[in-house]
Amino acid sequence: MSRKWPTRICSRWVWRAQPERSARIKVLHVITGLRNGGAEAALFRLCTAEHNHSHAVVSLSDEGKYGPLLREAGVPLTCLSMPKGRLSLGGLAAFRRVLSTYRPDVVQCWMYHANLVGGVLARLSGVRPVVWGMHNSGLDPHAAPLATRMVDRVCALISGVVPAQIVSCSQQASLRHIGAGYSASNWTIIPNGYDLAVFEPDETARTRLRRAWSIEEGQFVIGSVARWHPDKDHRNLVAALADLSVRAEFPFRCILVGPGITVENAELAGLLDRYGVRDKVELLGPRDDVAALMNAFDIHVLASRSEAFPNVVAEAMACGTPCVATDVGDIGMLVGNTGFVVPSQNPDALSRSIASMALEMRDGRSWAAMQQACRDRVASDFSLERMARSYSTLWERLSFNG
Incomplete structure (x- = not known):
């Protein structure tokens, strides 16, 4: 099929068939x-x-x-x-x-x-x-x-x-x-x-990884997938964990994942020791099984001081994992009312929101609704x-x- 475009010939307009542009x-x-x-x-x-x-x-x-x-x-x-x-x-x-x-x-x-x-x-x-x-x-x-x-x-x-x-x-x-x-x-x-066929709820992956991490019954698992970089502000997260360990009335573990997040990172190890949370944190380094990890976490936390549109938040939400994240970039728009968005560089606000999430989880029906809202949010606007x-x-x- 061809389109017709007006072509000027001898001072008058005629319609001449032109080749169809390749689709x-x-x-x-x-x-x-x-x-x-x-x-x-x-x-x-x-x-x-x-x-x-x-x-x-x-x-x-x-x-x-x-x-x-x-x-x-x-x-x-x-x-x-x-x-x-x-x-x-x-x-x-x-x-x-x-x-x-x-x-x-x-x-x-x-x-x-x-x-x-x-x-x-x-x-x-x-x-x-x-x-x-x-x-x-x-x-x-x-x-x-x-x-x-x-x-x-x-x-x-x-x-x-x-x-x-x-x-x-x-x-x-x-x-x-x-x-x-x-x-x-x-x-x-x-x-x-985001591919909702890759990032989806997976109870099998959740059970497998939590067993590998020796997660005890009733233990609240906080996950954070973020490379070691000043923008990711791991100090903010570690300070919030220290505050949480004092105020929280529930046992928790924190799983940190990403490039540079290893025991060989002396600066990170020193940070964990200084805040007294070394025994509550696992350092996994870079991983390719992000969808499985998101399922194994109870919540995902991103403590950044600078972001644009962080993939890890949307990936967690697509798996039905609620998020606590700092109010930078478009995070507030992304999370909406499916989780908690807090000011950046504010460990107190971060720890309070994590604690609130743990309380929400105790109400099974409310928690299930929050998990579904997370996935629905990504499916509707960020597929x-x-x-x-x-x-x-x-x-x-x-x-x-x-």
Whole structure:
């Protein structure tokens, strides 16, 4: 079937049949790296869930955690092996070859370095529909590397010229970037989406893990999945646990999971000793069985001082695990009335909310309703299908308009 477009011939308008634009768009994703992170996970879920269009991925560095998973899913992947925070002529040349060979209709970038490198080279190669991806709440000037801060500044300066659209998973993150100098005219909010067939209630996994951890009858299990990083504010959580150990009238255990969360982390070990909660905390390090872990926890706690749209909160809720989290980024909007949202860097408020959760759990019918509300919240507003559909619609609009 063909569309008819008006074509001007000899000073009069006639209708001439034009070839139908191909419905299948070629999307080239460019990302800084593919380690275990929120943006990386979102890219992987999007490439494997969005089936209307073709996808290929370029990593500026190595294949990390998600490279093998992308290859297994049949998504073409090119790793440029550029040093962290630096460019290489060989890497740039390889990227130009990918652009020339793949000839994408849209270039979708993820994170600061990829936004700059991928966006500029794509435009220089003639690709007009460039989309930037912002998946954090902005840079901490005291913690972010100088090179990343410089890239951020350059991106802000060209944000009204290079990208046709800037996609953020968080309304608060977009506002913070605009406040830091980014263009205010070309933002789109697409919340992260989650596979409800992966993150779902699983009583078998709950029983298996709690038995492995030697959880006693009546013991309340607090879980937190977060890498060791200042933004995650483990000190806030540990201080809340110390307060909870004094005020609580119930036994509890806390399971900490994530990169850097190991007994070899001297700073973390010292923190647990200083607050006197070493005997109440298990350090599991990085794990791939996040869905099973969320089922094994009674509640999930995120004590961060900075976030955009944290995957772990939505993943816990999808499994029917209520959350206590700090009021940063879009957490308040995500949790809604299904859990407790408290001020950041406030251990007292955090411990009180955890204690309130434990009391809620004693009322079985009320607790079951809260668990169902958590899952329903993610299913209604944050499904993987909804995210894929939103990106697909954006790419089609940009590709069609050129």
